[in-house]
Amino acid sequence: xxxxxxxxxxxxxxxxxxxxxxxxxxxxxxxxxxxxxxxxxxxxxxxxxxxxxxxxxxxxxxxxxxxxxxxxxxxxxxxxxxxxxxxxxxxxxxxxxxxxxxxxxxxxxxxxxxxxxxxxxxxxxxxxxxxxxxxxxxxxxxxxxxxxxxxxxxxxxxxxxxxxxxxxxxxxxxxxxxxxxxxxxxxxxxxxxxxxxxxxxxxxxxxxxxxxxxxxxxxxxxxxxxxxxxxxxxxxxxxxxxxxxxxxxxxxxxxxxxxxxxxxxxxxxxxxxxxxxxxxxxxxxxxxxxxxxxxxxxxxxxxxxxxxxxxxxxxxxxxxxxxxxxxxxxxxxxxx
Ligand SMILES: [Zn+2]
Numbered sequence: 001x002x003x004x005x006x007x008x009x010x011x012x013x014x015x016x017x018x019x020x021x022x023x024x025x026x027x028x029x030x031x032x033x034x035x036x037x038x039x040x041x042x043x044x045x046x047x048x049x050x051x052x053x054x055x056x057x058x059x060x061x062x063x064x065x066x067x068x069x070x071x072x073x074x075x076x077x078x079x080x081x082x083x084x085x086x087x088x089x090x091x092x093x094x095x096x097x098x099x100x101x102x103x104x105x106x107x108x109x110x111x112x113x114x115x116x117x118x119x120x121x122x123x124x125x126x127x128x129x130x131x132x133x134x135x136x137x138x139x140x141x142x143x144x145x146x147x148x149x150x151x152x153x154x155x156x157x158x159x160x161x162x163x164x165x166x167x168x169x170x171x172x173x174x175x176x177x178x179x180x181x182x183x184x185x186x187x188x189x190x191x192x193x194x195x196x197x198x199x200x201x202x203x204x205x206x207x208x209x210x211x212x213x214x215x216x217x218x219x220x221x222x223x224x225x226x227x228x229x230x231x232x233x234x235x236x237x238x239x240x241x242x243x244x245x246x247x248x249x250x251x252x253x254x255x256x257x258x259x260x261x262x263x264x265x266x267x268x269x270x271x272x273x274x275x276x277x278x279x280x281x282x283x284x285x286x287x288x289x290x291x292x293x294x295x296x297x298x299x300x301x302x303x304x305x306x307x308x309x310x311x312x313x314x315x316x317x318x319x320x321x322x323x324x325x326x327x328x329x330x331x332x333x334x335x336x
Pocket of ligand 1: 221225272275
């Protein structure tokens, strides 16, 4: 051993020896106990994510059904079911997902939307076999494509499926909805954004919007960005437009434009207020309670006080303007 290595070894040994050990004796954990607890926690986290996905889909459902008035020709037909298969889960989730849902290769019904077309026809756990006589097999995306193709015309589809070891059949008439998939992104950031096609809501925002009507307001706001073609208009207004400026809330609410040209900044605050007004109209039309939806912005203001007073150089209006504009629209809609 050379001298440098000897000194290094001696120093490391002295350091470890000098470190304070905990006072309380930590019990030795058996491999079996660790494995069982890990499985339990993974199952819990899958179940929690499922509940978030269902809440998001159920809240978005009445809004997406405003098709075609809320989205013109950007519509599609669907069965109103959330599907899943083992393939969609990450490797470390797969054993827990398999034990929870008894997956084989089939695509399974994860949830049936309340008052959707499949309500009363399908239920959680049904394993899809065929649609209009086309067998469902292969990768998850292949099976979804077969289903999507069968739904394209909007005419009733015949579905064969397994339920409790028994093969059954049903006919479902799909519903027309706005073709804006509302996707859940697993992130603690309180954020939502529209990219012209999809609407992305973070799990952080879902925890923040405690009431479903608050969550609906955010989904409708993002739908309005898509339906009012704000991304396209802003791209048209700027040579260096950046879609990142559409990001909403917390960071987005107080941050100046990033990478966007002056043209792109023009009307940005107006687009936000327009999206708020259109969102209130959508909520009203789809039967959501309008009570307290302005409170969401007051909540944001309390936690991010800069959003109360920031000037015109940021992408989003102040929370003061938002609350007043929303309140005005509510009173116009509800005053006889
Ligand atoms: Zn917005």
